[in-house]
Amino acid sequence: MSVLSRFQQGDFRALSRIISFVENRKDGYRELLGNLYRQSGRAIRIGVTGPPGAGKSTLVNRLAHTYFAGGSKVGIVAVDPTSPFTGGALLGDRVRMNEFEPGSGVFFRSMATRGASGGLASSTDNVAIVLDAFGFDVVLIETVGVGQVELDIVDACDVVLVVVVPESGDSVQTMKAGLMEIADIMVVNKADRPGSDKIISELNTTMQMRQPADSDWAVPVVATVAIKNENIDVLCGRLTEYLDFKREAGVFEEERRRRIEKKILAILINRFHDEFVDRLTQQVEFEQYVDETYQGKSSPYDIADELYRRFSGKQL
Template sequence: MELIERFFSGDIRALSRVITLVENRADGFREILGQLSPKTGKAVKIGITGPPGAGKSTLVYCLASLLSSKGQKTGIIAVDPSSPFTGGALLGDRVRMGELSGANQVFFRSMASRGATGGLSSATDNVSAVLDAFGYQTILIETVGVGQVELDIIDNCDSVVVVVVPESGDAVQTMKAGLLEVADVLVVNKADRQGADSLAQELKHAISLKKISEESWRTKVMTTQADKSIGIEQLYELIQEHLGFIKANHQFDNHRREQIKKKILAILSHRFRREFLERLADRVDFEKIIDDVYRGKTDPYRISDRLYETFTHSQ
């Protein structure tokens, strides 16, 4: 049977194969994504982010268990587990997720930044589209920290859970890290540790002072103890509340439409950039140019103007 046929018949091995093809941007991956595209758009994407070791994977595991107990098929994407912070946890994640996927309808996939030639954010989005087309109803995406790549990934989610712990500092630290800005639900995990409640209070206070319009969602704060599965049902409810809120005032659709535009622009600019650089490499003697700049005959801006003119006016 054709790979795509097997995929649509619900064959998990075909799913893994398609994800690998898409992740590696192997020959034909665009056509495959094109075939899956009409089946996408149904899954809800939930981002879980926060500092290293905050308990993101533990929460993801708990949420996935809860969702599958509710009969929801759940896909999990753990982004960049090759980072020095997360490397150690990966094996543990695999074991945990392995137990879950054996017993229930959960699919776990980790994505490494190495090899993601088109960008990690784009690769994550494509893998998420594949899971969506396969029929996963909720996709949980775990990323560590908030660099630009992580922000792009998180921005692509419908709802974002930020996980902090007392060890990650006070409310000011959390705000400085930009974590408040991206959070729809802010979870103070490791509620068993000292300082968790006061951190949650501080964060609630900081959020209550934020001036936001009436149509905007105000970030909710809660505590969990993920390793004991405490607070998971409430977390689920808050995520649902947020989704309900943004659906009711069309922010859900508008946000998704914006993401489509961003995606098209990203594909285009990636292509323009690649083609432009290929043409440059073919026709320009860079050693000579570098020499000219090095010797002060010209400067990087002037030379760039000239190259730009040459290559945008000639085909």
């Protein structure tokens, strides 16, 4: 039986193989994704982001168990950039997502971020589409909120949880503004630690002040103790409320349309990049242009203009 038919029958190993195929952008991956895309659109994507070590994985585990216990099929994608400032390697006590037995109904996958061709955000989105097509009702996406790329990833989710801890920068003022802007729900995890009341009230005030005039959703602040499974049910309740709110306000559909728009553009940009930039920079004359510019005979603007003209005239 082909991998694809085993995938269609719900085989996790076939799913893993298809994810790798898509992630590595093997020949024919676009056609495959094109077909799978038509089966997607049912899953709810929950993005979970926040500073390193905030307890995102622990929380994602808990959420996965809760949804699974409620009868949902759950897929998890962990984006785990191994860059020096994410601290990933520094935190020895971080939770690895290995407590789901094969056949447990919860599927876990971590993204190979190093050298992810065509961009991490679009790779993650592709994997989420595959999981959706496979039939997961809930797709949880964990990523460390350190850079724009990580924030872009959760931007393609139906709901975004930003997880912070009582120690988060001592004060909410110093917290990355970008993180707050994308939060639909703020989670103060490790609420068993000192200082949690302070950060909760600070966050409540800040989120109220920041609420855009055109939005009726007041970002709630939920305190959790993920290691003890405390308040996970409350968090799930907020998640449901938010999704209901979005559907009623028509925002859900609108956002999904915007997502399609962005996706088409991302695919095109990626193709132009592959087919234009790669081909171009491999040409011998490209080096000559660089030399000319270095010798002061031209400028990068003029060269790019010339190459662009040749490209649009199909002479490249």
